[in-house]
Amino acid sequence: MSARNALDGLRSTAAVPGQKLSSWWGGAPVYQRYAVYVLLFVGALLLPYSGLAPIMSPHAKWSSILFFPIGIYVLLAIGLNVVVGYAGMLDLGYVAFWAIGAYSMADLSVRYHWTFWEILPVGILMAAISGIILGAPTLRLRGDYLAIVTLGFGEIIRKVAENAEYLGETRGINNVPHPPDITGVNIGGVDIFDYGIRDARPYYYLLVVVITLVIIMVKRMEHSRIGRSWAAIREDEDAAELMGVPTFKFKLLSFAIGAAVGGAAGVVWAAKVSFVAPAAFPFILSATILAAVVLGGSGNLPGVVLGAFMVAWLPERFRGAQEYRELIFGAVLVAMMIWRPEGLIPSRQRKAELAEGGGGSGHLGAEVAEVSK
Amino acid sequence: MFDDFTSSFWANTIDGMTVGSIYALVALGYTMVYGVLRLINFAHSEIFMIGTFGALATMQITGINGPFTGFALVAVLLLCLAGSMLASGGAAVALERIAYRPLRKRGASRLAALISAIGASLFLQELFATVIIPKWFAHGRGRDTLGLAQAGGEPRRLMDKEVLFSIGSGDVRNDKVLIIVAALAMMIILQLFVTRSKLGRGIRATAQDPETAVLLGVNIDRIVVVTFLIGGLMAGAAAFFFLLFYEVTSYFIGFILGIKAFTAAVLGGIGNLKGALVGGFTLGLVENYGASIFGSEWKDVIAFTILVIVLMFRPTGILGESLQRARA
Numbered sequence: 001m002s003a004r005n006a007l008d009g010l011r012s013t014a015a016v017p018g019q020k021l022s023s024w025w026g027g028a029p030v031y032q033r034y035a036v037y038v039l040l041f042v043g044a045l046l047l048p049y050s051g052l053a054p055i056m057s058p059h060a061k062w063s064s065i066l067f068f069p070i071g072i073y074v075l076l077a078i079g080l081n082v083v084v085g086y087a088g089m090l091d092l093g094y095v096a097f098w099a100i101g102a103y104s105m106a107d108l109s110v111r112y113h114w115t116f117w118e119i120l121p122v123g124i125l126m127a128a129i130s131g132i133i134l135g136a137p138t139l140r141l142r143g144d145y146l147a148i149v150t151l152g153f154g155e156i157i158r159k160v161a162e163n164a165e166y167l168g169e170t171r172g173i174n175n176v177p178h179p180p181d182i183t184g185v186n187i188g189g190v191d192i193f194d195y196g197i198r199d200a201r202p203y204y205y206l207l208v209v210v211i212t213l214v215i216i217m218v219k220r221m222e223h224s225r226i227g228r229s230w231a232a233i234r235e236d237e238d239a240a241e242l243m244g245v246p247t248f249k250f251k252l253l254s255f256a257i258g259a260a261v262g263g264a265a266g267v268v269w270a271a272k273v274s275f276v277a278p279a280a281f282p283f284i285l286s287a288t289i290l291a292a293v294v295l296g297g298s299g300n301l302p303g304v305v306l307g308a309f310m311v312a313w314l315p316e317r318f319r320g321a322q323e324y325r326e327l328i329f330g331a332v333l334v335a336m337m338i339w340r341p342e343g344l345i346p347s348r349q350r351k352a353e354l355a356e357g358g359g360g361s362g363h364l365g366a367e368v369a370e371v372s373k
Numbered sequence: 374m375f376d377d378f379t380s381s382f383w384a385n386t387i388d389g390m391t392v393g394s395i396y397a398l399v400a401l402g403y404t405m406v407y408g409v410l411r412l413i414n415f416a417h418s419e420i421f422m423i424g425t426f427g428a429l430a431t432m433q434i435t436g437i438n439g440p441f442t443g444f445a446l447v448a449v450l451l452l453c454l455a456g457s458m459l460a461s462g463g464a465a466v467a468l469e470r471i472a473y474r475p476l477r478k479r480g481a482s483r484l485a486a487l488i489s490a491i492g493a494s495l496f497l498q499e500l501f502a503t504v505i506i507p508k509w510f511a512h513g514r515g516r517d518t519l520g521l522a523q524a525g526g527e528p529r530r531l532m533d534k535e536v537l538f539s540i541g542s543g544d545v546r547n548d549k550v551l552i553i554v555a556a557l558a559m560m561i562i563l564q565l566f567v568t569r570s571k572l573g574r575g576i577r578a579t580a581q582d583p584e585t586a587v588l589l590g591v592n593i594d595r596i597v598v599v600t601f602l603i604g605g606l607m608a609g610a611a612a613f614f615f616l617l618f619y620e621v622t623s624y625f626i627g628f629i630l631g632i633k634a635f636t637a638a639v640l641g642g643i644g645n646l647k648g649a650l651v652g653g654f655t656l657g658l659v660e661n662y663g664a665s666i667f668g669s670e671w672k673d674v675i676a677f678t679i680l681v682i683v684l685m686f687r688p689t690g691i692l693g694e695s696l697q698r699a700r701a
Contacts (some may be wrong), residue, residue, distance in 0.1 A: 088485060137685040144413045144487060145684055148635055152677035163670045215375070287491055294488055327499035333492025338475045341485045
């Protein structure tokens, strides 16, 4: 009991600066908010600064780590957050959409010689369509069935890639071309549009731009009618339906948007690594991205970005512990669900929902033992 | 294409029923926990995996090495079965204690419970891959597939697999008969337990209406533990049969099998004990027939596609969901 009280005390003291910050943010004028946004964007662009490298990544090249896993995980987590955090559906096969984007890039560029910029919209569209194809029959199901179906879908995609001769079986597709270069645009000593092998920074800048665009899009949606519908569905689907929210349509929309973001991440990633094989898309990656969303605070973008950053960066920073990465992950997931299910930086709304016990797919059965006391 | 199907029909039928009975035993664990808690016990696949290592450990500790026949064989099989069931049952109870009970006490959301289950599943897999298998089973190679023959360094065999008789193209082997008969027997015992015993009545009452069950004096905590224990014991039995049939295991062995067993549970109607049996056999058979038509590398794809199709057209499964409604 005393440990519990101590924990509560710790939590309340830790919450004070956070609350101050969020109440300032709530009352800040528009120009101040935009100044923060711009600062964050510039900060992201300055991250590959080589002075940071020895601290942030003593084992591997900092700028390439920033692209993968950090940048890609952040983008995937933002996409998955639309499905899990906003609409409250559990997608355990999210990596499949990433794979579809990556294979679109690899196949269309190697076989049909399309360029990166032509493939990007097509890859996004392919992923979104596959999201709709998967979602249309399954989104009418209860939440936990959906989790298993998406898990099955993730495995189907990987198995198909492994067995289809057209996609190179387990060998995958080699020599995927990089995006076309524009030489001569040199800012701060980096040819920012020169997509070579050695310098990862141009890819990273490209990814930052993609992430920024996605964040703007998602943020706009969150505060629109769409976002409110998602919140209603997440909190109580039946009530939302009764109040006239076309739940199926909005669930499908969130699924398609999540898939599209995953597809975008896949295209960008394939263009950098130039080698796409089924082994890059295991289930554990879906679980990792989900962990990022949940750990950071599902439904809250800053939390999700932080969660993805931590999940991607910590194992790279502490290479010695890499063997035990998933072990630690698993334990942290269980511990978080027991003590802080709302995540590191939760959205206030989401926290309230979880404290109430709802927060997605209803209550556990056989729970009355304690609640009724 | 269809020639392959007809020519190997009986062989596939027998294999399908063997695998199907393993699916059915694992599916029972999913079905019972889902019936009582409305939770997909995602870590159940790891309970199964732990069972295979429980059986291996029993063989290593006792140093038994066959092949055995007659009563010695029966004794050895029962011993290994006890080892795997004990390991799985214990793990399932510990899992409930650590990963689910705190959530249940808080009245947490099902999403939180499912994520906790995924965390527990990851943790158990990696615990075996990084600590337990390198230390006690494979000496430093935690992620390799372990054959029954190499476990602990020396070659091990439990029984000679002989063909008893043939139906058409299908050879009926003694181990397959053993697995099917033993699995059926266990399911009949379980069915009797759930429909006839006092604890079984408590399980059904809790599944039907937990609040009323509490008012009528059912100890829910105990019921939940018993449910997990039974699921674990069944998974343990399935694990030993799996080891007997395929003679391999690894830290990752539960993953695909777990999804398939869950598919079987959904296929038959989740929460329905007979449904697990029907679903398990259906999945095992369809998967093997499908593999003979499309090639065995598509086996898993076939199983998952069946899951998606079943959920589309009959989300309550073949027999419907009814642990709640099953009355004695």
